[in-house]
Amino acid sequence: xxxxxxxxxxHVQILTxxxxxxxxxxxxxxxxHTVEVRQLLSQLSGKLSFHLAMEDKSLYPFMSSHADAHVKxx
Numbered sequence: 001x002x003x004x005x006x007x008x009x010x011h012v013q014i015l016t017x018x019x020x021x022x023x024x025x026x027x028x029x030x031x032x033h034t035v036e037v038r039q040l041l042s043q044l045s046g047k048l049s050f051h052l053a054m055e056d057k058s059l060y061p062f063m064s065s066h067a068d069a070h071v072k073x074x
Contacts, residue, residue, distance in 0.1 A: 007059065010051045017044045 021040045024033040066072050 003062070004059075007051070007054070010047065010054075014044065014047050014051065017047065
């Protein structure tokens with residue numbers, strides 16, 4: 001498994017939740033989905049917080065100390 005596989009999987013999960021929220025909010029009966037939207041927003045918040053923490057504590061330190069100058073510059 002590549003070092004970035006977990007991050008890519010998290011991106012998919014985050015985008016899926018965002019699309020689900022958008023679909024509910026743009027539906028003709030959006031007002032009926034307030035509880036579901038709130039639950040999805042809570043899930044989104046948790047996944048984003050976890051993802052950003054993983055980047056800060058794992059990915060960015062690894063990249064900033066990488067031997068390849070291009071990777072380090074990213």
